[in-house]
Amino acid sequence: MREVAARTLRTLDVRSDLRAGREPLGRILEAVRQLGEGEGLRLLATFEPLPLYRVLESRGFAHRARRLEGGDWEVLFLPGLDRAEGGEAAGGRPAGEAEGEAWPEPVRFLDNRGLEPPEPMMRILETLEQMEPGQVLEAVNEREPQFLYPELQARGHAIRSERRPDGVYLRIRRGPAPEPAAEER
C-alpha cells in the first residue's frame, strides 16, 4: 500500500450506534461526503468494519486499523489512494471484475464470520430477497459457502467471490426479475 500522509482527520464515533443496534453506515458515508480536500476520517467502532474498507477504497481511501484497549477499533481512512491501486491494496480485484462489466456499489453488507453453517447462507438469501433487482450485496464469510452457490444459480443471482486472508468476500447481484416464489429444484 502506498504511504499516505495524514493531513487533517475528522473523528466519527459510531460505537454508541452499534451498541444500540443502529446501522451506522449512513452516518459514516455522510461524514465521508463532508470531508474536505485531503481530509481523512478517524472512525471509532466496536468491531473492525471490514466491509467498509472496500467501499471506501473505491472512493480513494486507504485504511489503517488498530485495536484499542478494551476491544474497540480505531480505523483511519486516509485520502490519496489512487483508484487504480485500490484493488491492489486489497489484494486483487474481485473475481470476475476483469470480465469488464462493472457492478454497482453494494447497498447491503453482511459480516457472516463467527456464524455457524448454515446461518451465513440463510442470512444472505434472506437479505437478497429484501433487495431490488440489480442491487449488490457484499458479504464476508469464513469459508466458501459451497451449498449457497447452486441456490444462487437457481434463483438467477450473479456472484463474484474473492478469498482474502481474513475471509471470503462475496459480492452478489440480485437477479434481474423476481422469480416465482414457489420455484422448486
Added chain:
Amino acid sequence: MPATRVSRWGMRYFAVALASFLLAQAWMAAGLTWPFRPLGASTTLVAVHLLTLGWLSTLMLGALHQFVPVITARPLGSERAAGWTLGLVAGGLLLMLAGFLACGAGAWPLALALPLGGLSVTAGAWLAAAQLGRTLASARPLPLPGRYVAAGLLFLALVPALGVALALAVAAPRWTGPAAAGFLFARGLPLHLLAGLGGWFTLTAMGVALKLLAMFMLAPEERGRRGELAFALTAGGLALAWLSGWGGGWAAAPEELGQAAAAAGAALYLADLARLYGQRRRKRLELNAAFAAWALAALGLEVLALVLARLAGSTAAWAPVLVQLVLFGWLSGLGLSQMIKIVPFLTWIERYGPLMGRTPVPRVQELVDEGRARPWFFVYFAAAATGVAAAAGLVATGGAAAPGVAGALLGGVWRAAALAQLLGAAGVGRELLRVRRMRPAVAATAPSTAAGRP
C-alpha cells in the same frame, strides 16, 4: 463457480452403512464371533467385514462424496460414479458374506463368491478413489484435511486388492499354493489390517474430523506447523510401516520406525485437536462435538495401548482388544457422532434451501432433538467401553481360549455389552430416521430473519 449440491447418493450410503452396523452388532450379541468363535472363523469374519466394509467404508465413502467438494471447493466429476461405487461395494459385500459362510461350511465352489465379491468391492473402491482423488488433485495445494483424505484414499486403493489376494488363499488354496498362502497370511493379513484400520479409516477420519469440527465449532482450520507435522508423521509412518512390513528381517527396523512415527503423529494430532477445542468460538458443544471428543479419547487410548502392547511384545495376543477399541471407540464413535450433525444439515439444505428467504424456515437445530439423542450416545459409548474392558479381561485371563468361570462371566458381559451397543446405535439411528421423516410445518415456525441470530 464452485458449487456443491446435496448428493443424491449420500443418504443411501448412510442407510446401507447404518443397517450394516446394526446387523454386525446383532451378530456379535448372538455370540457368533470372537470370543465365542476363533478369530479366523468365517462367522467372525462376517461380522468384521459387515463392520469395516458395510458400515465404516460405506459411511466414509458417502461422507466423502459429499465433503470432498466442500473441502476442495470443486464439484465431483460425476454423480453417477457415486451410485456405481455404492452398488459395487454393497453387492460385493453380500457376495463376500456368502463366500465367508461357504468357506466355513467347506462348500466349494460357492466359496469363490468371496474373491468375486472382493473384486466387486475393489472395483467400487478404485472408482471412488479415482473420482475423489481426481477432484482432490485438481485442488492442489490441498488444505490439511484434504491431505489426510488423499492419503486415506491411497490406502483405500490397497486394502481391497490385498483382500482379494487373501480371499483367494482362503477360498482356493489349491490355486495359490501353500507357500503363497502362508506368506499372505503371515505378512499380508497384518498389512491388510494396517492399511484398512490405520491408513484408510484412521487417516480419513482424522481429516474429516478436523474439517467438520473446525467448521461447526468455528475454530481455525489451519493448524500451523504442528498440524503439518502430525499429518506427515502419521501418514508417512503408516506408509513406511506398510511398505517395509512386506520385507521381514532387514526391514524390521524401518517397520518399527514407521510404527513409532505414526504413533507420535497421532499423539500430536490429538494434542492439536485438544487445542482446536480450546480455540473454538462456539462455546456450547453440540452433540457431534461433545461425542467426537469421546471418540478422539478412544484414539488416544488406542495409540497408548498399541505402544504398550508393542513394548511388551504381545501385540498379536491383544489384537482382538486393539481392533475392538479402534473399531467401536474411535471409528464408529466418531461416525455416529458426526452423522447426528451432517444428516440434519444435509436434510435441511436439501429441503429448505429453495425456500430460504421466501418463507420462514425452521433452524437446522430444530430438525434434531439433541436431548432425545444424547442418552443413546451415552448408552453406546458406555457399552463400547464395557465391551473393550471385557475383551481385555478375556485376553488377560486366557478366558477366550479356555473358558472357566471367569471366562464365562466375562463372555456374558461382552455379549451384554454388544447388545447394549446395538441398542445405543439403534437409538441414534431412530433419531436420524426421524430427521429424515420430519416435516415441520413451515408456516408455523417462527420466522428466522437475518437479524435473528442466536
